Amino acid sequence: MPELPEMENYKNLLKVKLMNEVITDVQINREKSINIHPDLFKKTVQNQKIIDIKRRGKHLLFQLQNEQTLLLHLMLGGWMFFGTDSEKPDRTIQVRLSFGQKHLYFIGLRLGYLHLYHQNQTEEKLADLGPEPLNPEFTINEFLNRIGSKHGRLKTTLLDQSFIAGIGNCYSAEICFHTGIRPTRDIDDMNEEARGKLYNSMQLILQDGIKYGGYMDNPVFKGDMLTGGFNDRCQVYDREGQPCKRCRTTIVMELISSRKTYYCPNCQK
Incomplete structure (x- = not known):
């Protein structure tokens, strides 16, 4: 299961690729991987710019221009790949976010999830987490x-x-x-x-x-x-x-x- 270093690595690498990029298409292959109806999910996420990617514990937070947040927890077996259709791994894709000809593939989300919340809701969902161990304030x-x-x-x-x-x-x-x-x-x-x-x-x-x-x-x-x-x-x-x-x-x-x-x-x- 990805832990703090894995998710921090994903955050750092994906920020280089996705910051200020617009989500041009959304593909949902497994409805259980998201938390709302696929049509509403697509309508809310599509054509939105990613303005920031943050990490909290083992979660990634993709913050969108419309003040919505995609909250990711990969859980056991989950991972991501960014690239073209010809580059993607030969694995089952649960969710795909497109950025023109390149896509962010969410793989192995049988236990993990990509949920959509307003930013305030996201804070509530993560409220029970303890402090970040590498935060300078955590002395x-x-x-x-x-x-x-x-x-x-x-x-x-x-x-x-x-x-x-x-x-x-x-x-x-x-x-x-x-x-x-x-x-x-x-x-x-x-x-x-x-x-x-x-x-x-x-x-x-x-x-x-x-x-x-x-x-x-x-x-x-x-x-x-x-x-x-x-x-x-x-x-x-x-x-x-x-x-x-x-x-x-x-x-x-x-x-x-x-x-x-x-x-x-x-x-x-």
Whole structure:
């Protein structure tokens, strides 16, 4: 599932391609991927200029000239591709936004969605999300205050979108590895020094994830050499049974709240 770095990468790349471009056509192949009648969706979106693309947590917000917002959540298996009809992947397309001869294809939206809201409604839909971890206002003191009220396993807390927005299965594992703490550890057993290290690791890993284009390697457009570059930099995520790149101990996978959790039993205490 795309997480904060993947969605930030999508935002950055698509802003270059789509800012101030007009949506010339809309194609809906799966009505369940949108939230209103297809005719109204098309009428509201078509001929509108994209004036900004923002990210909130794991969501992208395509802001239109008419004060409407397309709210995207890719969920599990969702991704996007921008290009001509001849360049598009041989995959089922749920929604297509056209910009002349080029199109933005929304692929794999079986669980994800592209919903249309007025800007005020969008803010309400996202009101339950926690702070952005890379926002300069989200200081270490703010983090310590927030985690001070949490209990239970570290992994579960990092995945809680009301606690911090944007972290999922991959980056929670990588953050814990960088911190040197097992994701199975109880927060109550972490002292302030360990919590401070966790904050610093979160900042570094998420910034690295963005820098290297996230871990999901489907290109956003033909010739995209950035997207997916973080995949080879993952230390523990999806590496069960492989040797730790640091100490050569075998990476372990456990289930926590039905989520696969990866760690090195030697490097993480």
